[in-house]
Amino acid sequence: MWGSRSNRGNDSVDCIACGETIRRSDAREYDKEGDRWERKGKTFEHLCKECHTELCHQPRDELEDLLVDIDAGGLTEIEFLSRYCQAVEDRYGPLDHER
Template sequence: MWGTRSNRGSNSVDCIACGETVRRSDAREYDKEGDRWDRKGKQFEFLCKECHTGLCHQPRDELEELLVDIDAGGLTEIEFLTRYCQAVEDRYGPLDHER
């Protein structure tokens, strides 16, 4: 009925975070849209187990839209942080700076 994962092409993949080439069976699928279960028409990127473990696994609803809205791809680090913080405050209210 369902094919095994081992027949999905290459036996090795490159980690998008560190660049290491690992066996496909030792990698984790990464979907930038955050919806890895809706598989139709998608090509996944991969992370090695170590980089995957280091990720924040919190929901990221609205993140892609926010990044597009602030034109994040062409900004310096300072410009990105300034625009990102302002966009978050505009959408969700003041940032809590106390810990």
């Protein structure tokens, strides 16, 4: 049914969050598409166990596309927050500030 994980070897990988080099067998796979179970044609990045634990594990449908659309990688924090809020309102309607 599923192939053995032992055939993946003991090669080293770098944690994309902290940069630590760890054995692949000690790492957690990170799939930016959010679906690590669909494996065809994918290359996974890796996280050390500590960084993986600190991640938010909530669904992030459409988040990657939104971040690319606002060119999030080169923005200051203020620019990012402004563009992000505007993009969310444009896509999903006004933000509800009342609770």
